[in-house]
Amino acid sequence: MIVGFLLAIVAFAVLWQVLVRFVLTAAGYNISAPWTEELARYTLIWMVFLGAAIGVRHARMIALEFGVRKVPAKIGVPIRYGVMLLCIGFFGLLFWVGLDFLELGRSETSPVLGIKKDKVYWAMPVSMVIMIINSLALIAETISLDRDIRFAADFAPED
Template identity: 70%
Template sequence: MHSILSAIDKLNAAVTVLVGLLLMVVTVAVFGQVTVRFVLTAGGINISAPWTEELARYALIWMVFLGAGVGVRHAQMIALEFGVRRLPARIGIPVRYLSIVLCVAFFALMVWVGISFVDLGRSETSPVLGITKDYVYWAMPVGAGLMILNALALVLDIGLSGRDIRFAADDAPEI
């Protein structure tokens, strides 16, 4: 079981690097857009770079879904944990596991709906980059699948270590 967790953590490390690269793409594209739109225009040079807006948007979509998938591994998604943490362990722990089960069900729904979007995206083309939108829409089922994998890894890790699941976010490694 530890080798499975290790493999998932290696996958998450690679995804984290990819998310960082996507952040770089978003930053460069937005900086380029601002430069073209405001700086060059102020200097009397009227050109446009509409591809930067689409590129930044699509990279941001992938970045969010992949980053969320990694965040699930260490219970770092936005949650109202203060209530569960204050409950007695005999109530708080089952509530936390129930919330994970509900999240996994929602993530599975996201995979299913995401596949429908991918099918739809095969017939749509982005206006500026000219790519089919299925490349963009794949972010949802891929990210949701990663969320399911990492939710199960979180439960397995907590089960093997015997820690209290209510405080799993406190044990998250620094990135």
């Protein structure tokens, strides 16, 4: 729901920017709306990171799965769990990198909206924590329901 709301904000900002730049200019009204570009960019950043966190929970991230799906379960399942653990480690690394960005963002202000950029940079550490939690939840779910993790995306609910 949050990601859908963010998408609506991005769509509104981009539509307004197009209307102001092309339609109103062609009609003889020369106004500008510089806030639309920043709003769309910052909202898109949050939308992508939160959307990726949802994708992790449902095993819908882009992956080359044909290899582990073709090998026997005795080989493919441990490989898939190993990859999930590597992803969790990577998300942890990105969490720490995101914290470094927060320090940088506290000293930067966006030129048009005038907000501290750390509000934008919070998207990374927040989403990485959610990705770690969602990865662990996916692992726990496949183990508790005795499902083959290689096919976890096939069991994900359709929204």
